[in-house]
Amino acid sequence: MSATTKRIVILGAASAMAEAAARLWAAQGASLALVGRNAERLETIAADLRLRGAAVTVEPADCDTVDAAATLDALANRLGGIDVVLLAYGILGDQSRLESDPAATRALLHTNFVSAAGWCMAAADRFERQRSGALIVIGSVAGDRGRASNYVYGASKAGLAALVEGLAHRLAKAGARAALIKPGFVDTPMTAHIAKKGPLWAQPEALGRAIVRAAEKGGPVSYAPVYWRGIMAVIRNVPAPLFHRTNL
Numbered sequence: 001m002s003a004t005t006k007r008i009v010i011l012g013a014a015s016a017m018a019e020a021a022a023r024l025w026a027a028q029g030a031s032l033a034l035v036g037r038n039a040e041r042l043e044t045i046a047a048d049l050r051l052r053g054a055a056v057t058v059e060p061a062d063c064d065t066v067d068a069a070a071t072l073d074a075l076a077n078r079l080g081g082i083d084v085v086l087l088a089y090g091i092l093g094d095q096s097r098l099e100s101d102p103a104a105t106r107a108l109l110h111t112n113f114v115s116a117a118g119w120c121m122a123a124a125d126r127f128e129r130q131r132s133g134a135l136i137v138i139g140s141v142a143g144d145r146g147r148a149s150n151y152v153y154g155a156s157k158a159g160l161a162a163l164v165e166g167l168a169h170r171l172a173k174a175g176a177r178a179a180l181i182k183p184g185f186v187d188t189p190m191t192a193h194i195a196k197k198g199p200l201w202a203q204p205e206a207l208g209r210a211i212v213r214a215a216e217k218g219g220p221v222s223y224a225p226v227y228w229r230g231i232m233a234v235i236r237n238v239p240a241p242l243f244h245r246t247n248l
């Protein structure tokens with residue numbers, strides 16, 4: 001991040017990955033706006049980030065329902081502008097419940113895709129107008145190929161991937177950027193229910209570094225950790241008759 005790009009809005013700032021990135025940005029002296037549902041948790045994170053060198057403002061809000069453009073306007077006034085928007089919020093859902101509960105499926109798709117798309121479009125409009133800025137969005141390797149074990153979540157992240165790639169294309173003409181980070185397995189509260197965590201599991205700090213890197217430079221799509229690019233290339237190319245015999 002250059003000396004002038006340091007006013008950062010974090011959507012879903014209580015996310016473990018987002019917090020890891022915020023700590024790195026705090027050490028750079030950034031101004032951070034933390035948006036999320038749990039005001040008490042955000043205040044705790046904010047206090048820690050201030051000790052690490054950041055100026056922090058907290059905006060308690062449900063990212064699913066709040067007006068994205070109006071919130072970004074208000075935060076831009078508070079921060080004196082916006083250089084980076086990090087969209088980190090998301091829900092994993094329970095695939096078996098989603099298959100029998102259409103309302104839960106709609107709710108997951110609304111949180112992970114519909115509302116996220118609203119934020120992305122609002123941030124892109126702002127960055128296009130100001131001819132600078134970086135929109136960083138957390139997708140998932142789950143969006144690379146639909147699998148029986150989590151295809152509703154995967155579909156929400158696949159939709160987000162296409163949207164962010166399109167925004168990256170659009171914003172390039174204005175000198176601004178959009179970038180999607182696709183994590184693999186990361187040990188965060190979202191995956192706390194998964195007991196056996198093997199060698200493919202990353203810690204949120206690794207994702208924090210990937211997020212901060214992506215805000216500075218790089219292409220519109222990156223995998224984090226990077227070995228997931230190779231893993232997903234293989235998974236995408238397994239022929240369906242073979243793939244359908246797996247329990248992935």
Ligand SMILES: NC(=O)c1ccc[n+]([C@@H]2O[C@H](COP(=O)([O-])OP(=O)(O)OC[C@H]3O[C@@H](n4cnc5c(N)ncnc54)[C@H](OP(=O)(O)O)[C@@H]3O)[C@@H](O)[C@H]2O)c1
Pocket residue numbers: 011012013014015016017018035036037038061062063064065088089090091092111138139140141182183184185186187188189190191
């Ligand atoms: N962990 C993984 O293995 C993994 C892998 C690939 C991609 N991802 C993606 O990485 C991103 C970050 O997740 P994480 O792993 O850091 O998990 P996490 O620590 O559980 O963070 C998810 C955050 O999303 C917030 N959130 C959910 N709905 C929200 C809403 N409507 N408004 C505001 N905040 C909301 C949650 O806030 P509350 O505290 O209010 O619930 C929570 O802080 C997510 O998009 C996730 O899909 C995770």
